[in-house]
Amino acid sequence: MxxxxxxxxxxxxxxxxxxxxxxxxxxxxxxxxxxxxxxxxxxxxxxxxxxxxxxxxxxxxxxxxxxxxxxxxxxxxxxxxxxxxxxxxxxxxxxxxxxxxxxxxxxxxxxxxxxxxxxSQPDALHAGSAPAAESPTRPTFLTPTTDTTPPVTGWRGILTGLGITVRPSAAEVRRAEERALVARQWAGCRTLAVVNGKGGVGKTMTTAILAAVYAREGGGTVLAWDNNDTRGTLGWRTEQGTYDTTLRDLLPAAPALLTPGAGVSDISRFVHHQSADRYDVLRSNPELLATDQRIGAGDFDLLMQVAARFYRLVIFDSGNDESADRWLRMIDSSYQLVIPTLANPESSESAALLLDALRGRDERSAALADRAVVLVTQSEPTGTTPARRIADGFAGHVRAVHIIPFDPALKAGPLRFDMLRPRTRDAWLSAAGSAAEGL
Structure with missing residues (x-):
C-alpha cells in the first residue's frame, strides 16, 4: 500500500x-x-x-x-x-x-x-457499518435542573418567607432574564470592544463595570484588556495583583503560555485579579510614552490567542487612536461593540462619527456598528433630560441604547460593582444583557 x-x-x-x-x-x-x-x-x-x-x-x-x-x-x-x-x-x-x-x-x-x-460517533455508525437498530424510547425519571425562578424581594419576599405564595414583580422577572443572559457560557472565547474616539467619555469605567457584571454572574474567566497606546488608566482604577506586570511582560511569554504543558494558573503572573468582582485585568503601562507601547497586528493576534485560551470573554478598553494597528485588529477581532458617551453633545457626536466611519470601512465593521450598544452616562446629578435627548438620537441607528444614571462611585477612584447604588447596578445589568445578546 x-x-x-x-x-x-x-x-x-x-x-x-x-x-x-x-x-x-x-x-x-x-x-x-x-x-x-x-x-x-x-x-x-x-x-x-x-x-x-x-x-x-x-x-x-x-x-x-x-x-x-x-x-x-x-x-x-x-x-x-x-x-x-x-x-x-x-x-x-x-x-x-x-x-x-x-x-x-x-x-x-x-x-x-x-x-x-x-x-465523535460510535463504531457502529462508521462508514461501511450497518446502522444500529433503534431501541424504544423510554421516559426519563429525571427533571433537568435550571435556575429560572426570579428571586422575590421587598414586601413580596417577606410574604414568601411567611409561606404566602406571591408572584414576582415584572422588574424581578426582567432582572432574572438579564442575569441569565449575562451568565451565559459560550462555546469558545467571545470578545467585546468598548470604543469612542474621544477621551474622558467613560470607556475605562464601562470596561471595568461590564467585566464585573459578566464575571460575578457567569463565574469568572473574564479578562478586561487595556488595549491602549496612550496612557491607559484601567490599571489605576482596578486592583493590582501579586505581580507588577503589564501587557509588555506578557508578550514575550505568550509562546510558552500556548504550549500544551502550560497550566491554567500560569496566566496569573501577567494579569491582575479583582478579588470582589472576579475578573482579571491585563494592564498597559501609563508611565511609558506611546512610542514605547505600540504593538503591531501580529503581536496583537498572538496576545489574542493567549486570551482565548484562558478566558471565555475578553473586554477591550480601547484607546483614542483609531488608526493604530492594535485598535483596528481589536475591531476585526470583536463580536460586539459597546459605545459609551456622556450626556453632552461633544462626546455623543464623537460616538456618532465613529459609527459612520465603521459603516464606511467594510461590511463586517458596518454590521458591528448596526449591532452596537450605546451607553449614555449621566456624569452630573442634573436630571435625565439631556441623557434622554441623546439616547433618542441614537435610537434606530444601533441595536440598543441604555442610560446609566449618575452615581458618585463612578466619578473617580476604584471601580467596584458593590459600591454602586442599586438603581445604577440595575442599569448596568440591563446594559450587559443587551451586549450579551450580540455575543
Whole structure:
C-alpha cells in the first residue's frame, strides 16, 4: 500500500479571525469578509495554498469548534482524513489533535457540495457499518435542573418567607432574564470592544463595570484588556495583583503560555485579579510614552490567542487612536461593540462619527456598528433630560441604547460593582444583557 504525503498547513481560529501557517512555515492572519463564517475563509486560504503548491494540502485546524483534519485540493474540494492518520506525519513526529467535537458543522466546498466535519460517533455508525437498530424510547425519571425562578424581594419576599405564595414583580422577572443572559457560557472565547474616539467619555469605567457584571454572574474567566497606546488608566482604577506586570511582560511569554504543558494558573503572573468582582485585568503601562507601547497586528493576534485560551470573554478598553494597528485588529477581532458617551453633545457626536466611519470601512465593521450598544452616562446629578435627548438620537441607528444614571462611585477612584447604588447596578445589568445578546 502506497502512502501519499501531502504538504501540511495549520489554522488556529480565535473568534472571528484565524492565524494561518503556510506549507513553508509562514504565519499570516485570516479574516472573514462580511457575514462569512471564518471557517470558510480558512478553507479558501487553504485552497489558495493548494493552487500555489500545485497539489492538495492537509489542513489541521483548532479553535472554538475543536480540532479537525482535512485534505483541501486546489479546486476547494474537501476530504475528511481518517483519525488514525492524524498521529502520523511525514517526519515521524506525533501530533495530538484530540477527539473530534460532537457538533453539527457543515462546510460548503467551492463546487457547492456540503461536507460535514468529522464528529465523535460510535463504531457502529462508521462508514461501511450497518446502522444500529433503534431501541424504544423510554421516559426519563429525571427533571433537568435550571435556575429560572426570579428571586422575590421587598414586601413580596417577606410574604414568601411567611409561606404566602406571591408572584414576582415584572422588574424581578426582567432582572432574572438579564442575569441569565449575562451568565451565559459560550462555546469558545467571545470578545467585546468598548470604543469612542474621544477621551474622558467613560470607556475605562464601562470596561471595568461590564467585566464585573459578566464575571460575578457567569463565574469568572473574564479578562478586561487595556488595549491602549496612550496612557491607559484601567490599571489605576482596578486592583493590582501579586505581580507588577503589564501587557509588555506578557508578550514575550505568550509562546510558552500556548504550549500544551502550560497550566491554567500560569496566566496569573501577567494579569491582575479583582478579588470582589472576579475578573482579571491585563494592564498597559501609563508611565511609558506611546512610542514605547505600540504593538503591531501580529503581536496583537498572538496576545489574542493567549486570551482565548484562558478566558471565555475578553473586554477591550480601547484607546483614542483609531488608526493604530492594535485598535483596528481589536475591531476585526470583536463580536460586539459597546459605545459609551456622556450626556453632552461633544462626546455623543464623537460616538456618532465613529459609527459612520465603521459603516464606511467594510461590511463586517458596518454590521458591528448596526449591532452596537450605546451607553449614555449621566456624569452630573442634573436630571435625565439631556441623557434622554441623546439616547433618542441614537435610537434606530444601533441595536440598543441604555442610560446609566449618575452615581458618585463612578466619578473617580476604584471601580467596584458593590459600591454602586442599586438603581445604577440595575442599569448596568440591563446594559450587559443587551451586549450579551450580540455575543
Amino acid at each position: 502506497t502512502t501519499v504525503i501531502h504538504p501540511r498547513t495549520y489554522a488556529t481560529v480565535t473568534g472571528p479571525t484565524a492565524t494561518f501557517i503556510t506549507t513553508d512555515g509562514q504565519t499570516e492572519p485570516v479574516t472573514a469578509t462580511g457575514d462569512e463564517d471564518i471557517r470558510h475563509a480558512v478553507i479558501r486560504r487553504a485552497s489558495d495554498e493548494a493552487r500555489r503548491t500545485g497539489t492538495p494540502v492537509e489542513l489541521v485546524t483548532s479553535g472554538d469548534r475543536g480540532h479537525h483534519h482535512l485534505l483541501v485540493d486546489p479546486t476547494g474540494d474537501l476530504t475528511l482524513l481518517p483519525t488514525t492518520a492524524e498521529a502520523e506525519i511525514s517526519d515521524g513526529e506525533e501530533l495530538d489533535l484530540g477527539p473530534y467535537q460532537d457538533i453539527d458543522d457543515t462546510i460548503t466546498t467551492a463546487r457547492g457540495e456540503e461536507v460535514r466535519e468529522a464528529t
